[in-house]
Amino acid sequence: MSHHIPLSKAGESDESPRVLLHIQIEYEHHEIFFMVVHFSTNKKLQCQNAMRLINFVSSTGADRTVIVGDFNTYSDYEWPVAAVLNGFFLPNGCPKPVGFEPVGAEQGYGFDDSWPMTNLDKKGGLTFSNMPSPGLVNRPDRVLVSRVGLDPVKTTLLGGNALNFKVGLSDMIALSLNRIPEEMFPSDHLMVVSEIKVTYH
Secondary structure (H helix, E strand, O other): OEEEEEOOOOOOOOOOOOEEEEEEEEEOOEEEEEEEEEOOOOHHHHHHHHHHHHHHHHHHOOOOEEEEEEOOOEOOEOHHHHHHHHOOOOOOOOOOOOOOOOOOHHHOOOEEEHHHHHOOOOOOOOOEOOOOOOOOOEOOEEEEEEOOOEEEEEEEEEOOOHHHOOOOHHHHHHHHOOOOOHHHOOOOEOEEEEEEEEOOO
């Protein structure tokens, strides 16, 4: 079963409609909810996106949930992602949301960020930008794993910039002249790949 849920509303000043894509998977007689999001680039609207995501996740009552996507997180404004991880908004972060009921561990809600959970370099995992300028400055791309029933085992970054690929002579000439073919970059973001184990405790 799959469907999408709006994360933005008509009249909000976002350039693009924001949605949550949701699929329900059965694995060894257990349901796993898998969600994909793409948050706004506007900080205030990211808070609204986070509120609607939390509301939806808590409404499913699912024990095992994975949320992946581009949260458009800024290094100086991680409040929306922090709210998604914990189920509530910290008082010094996002504006106080209207019509929102905080949730937490008592309601079985809570997520871990797979990168710091599986890597010694807690502040690493930068995924944007994968282009020469501005280079890797932020970590908007996340794999969030529910604290109940799922454990992140390994998380890596893939995609690399042009210098990480095997290139031919003509490409090397282009590189040396600082004319890097755009097609050598699979994306302006690196990919986050996480291995996740289903647990039964």
